Amino acid sequence: MNDIAIGCQGLSKLYRIGRRESYKALRDVLAESVTAPFQRLRAAFSRPANQNGNRSDTIWALRDVSFEIKRGEVVGVMGRNGAGKTTLLKVLSRITEPTEGQARIHGRVGSLLEVGTGFHPELTGRENIYLNGAILGMKKADIDRKFDEIVGFAEVSKFIDTPVKRYSSGMYVRLAFAVAAHLEPDILLVDEVLAVGDAEFQKRCLGKMEQVARQGRTVLFVSHNLLSLRNLCAKGILLRSGQVATEGPTAAVIDQYMGSEIDSSGEVGWDSPNRAPGDDRLRVRAVRVVCDASVTSEVDISKEVTVEVDYWNLQDGGRRLVSIHLYNSVGVCVLTSGNTPSVCITPDPWYSRHYPRGLFRTSCTIPGFLLNEGLHCVTVYINERTAYDNIVLIRDVLSFNVRDTGEMRKEYTGPWLGAVRPRLYWQTSQLD
């Protein structure tokens, strides 16, 4: 008897570029219907039309993806932005249809592409639990049964009859996750939902996920959080431009992801603002790692290292908050920092200014003798006002390797544990 939970064969999905807002005006269609016969006629006399797969305005978000997931397996899906991770989940959860290929799914599927889908700000916490539960596919009887548990998990019992528009963003997210966490499908598809909430709550979410995994459910988990992937998943699938690049034990797949997917040349740049990450407020031009006044991805443990972010500010008057997150090779977040005055040694004068249009560079210098040896990945955020309003989020934009050239290894040569390896004050005094 087979015990496959999800089986994909040649799953492909074709998108047209820029199709996100692809609706047309009726008048265009009317105009088209008049001109179309002539165009078709002309096309018939010229060379044959290209196959749709080769046209330049289309992109295969998924191309010939095949894999099998056994029942009870917890599988992490990783890959760069645009590698097709979310599209894969959307196809598997039937939100969108594949263009080619097929998938077989054994069991009830619950998908969590977003926390709090369908929450209505005017409704109370209680009402939203029922509404959101129903949207996620729970029966009313199930929700009744789990209601207290959900409220308890979210820690909002005092505000359960308050409209959620009066909730803090933390409460809102907690409640939303609590509902989703009590969904009990055979197969759970999760997209990055743990990227929300405070650290403490994230930990509880992970705990809940682990619990789900231990109950023998099948979980397909998309995340950029390599640490949680490593903790939760036994198996990993690495997607690269819509195709399965590697499939295997999580640790090996993570290594490959860090080794080959993340740029390690020390600099990533975009030539034209049109293609660069960002929106019409701001676009990133380049991100680079500088050590000893040169761009590099090999950093001496004793040297200070600077992360530079260059960006075009395209809109007058806004404020721009730049921050970076640094992850090490096991996925631990080593540090996060931003140009807010209270975390700067000398305040960044541009922090409180309104940016005019132009090209800017914000840089962050990390002192020597702080990071531990090994690979470090840089994630860049640029925000307008609050921590929730990202203009730019480039995950794992590049990596650099911190090397111990012997500066800190004069007495001990074995492996150093720990996320950081700062030089600290040590002193011994004789007390008696």
Added chain:
Amino acid sequence: MREAKPASCDDEPATFVVRAGLAKMETARTLDDQSVLYIRPSKGWVSLRLRELWDYRELLYFLVWRDVKVRYKQTVLGAAWAIIQPLFLMLVFSLFFGRLGKIPSDGVPYTLFAYCGLLPWQLFAHALGESSNSLVANERLITKVYFPRLVIPISAVVAGLADFAISFAVLIAMMACYGLAPAWHVLTLPFFVLFAVMTALAVGLWLSALNVQYRDVRYTLTFLTQLWLFATPVAYPSSLVPEKWRALLGLNPMAGVVEGFRWALLGKGEGPGPLMAVSVGVVAVTLVGGLFYFRRMERTYADMV
């Protein structure tokens, strides 16, 4: 293990559920008692999957409940809004068509005549507007969760019944004021309410699906509803139309609905007859066509909305 193999002809639905074998054996959660779901591209016309829609009836209920609740929470006038609209239209109609225009009203006081026609009209117009816009308004749901998309326009139409119930209470009060008791015809009223809802759904299905692709449907809608109001015997009786042409009026299904309403409540106007039959036929065709068109376009919603 045994599996029901899907036939792979082109007009196969995108996904469908097959209960695989051995359901009676009490094997605890083996694969045999699980359903197998196939996900694959669909082409052309696909089945309606009404069975699945039925499985999602609770979601339908909660969406209706949400729409009703939010509607009355958000507006200052709340429920009063449901009364004000038909009442003011009634006043304007009575003054200009009834008093000044001397439009006949089948022997009933014109105010009552107009209000009685405005009730199903408002139900229809509101339900049509809401359902046409429903897919676009629920974009977040469509791009993030799977469920039969038909739930959305249906819930939008059903939610319109709450307003209707409120304005209907006013009608009862008015009839009591005029000392009019309904005849036995009133027993057929639920049918005409359903008829109005079905008409709105039939057109709403087409428009909501079109609205995803062509956003100017929304602007056309206001114009369309206005035009439609005057093409429907709301402010005037269908008896103004010569007998032999009257059945043609039924091509506008709202004519059947409004006339039927008056017949059920006031005992006046066109009862069941050729006009009604034509209306029912038109709605049936539009509805079935709309359902299939909606399902056919469904695969593009998440990518285009």
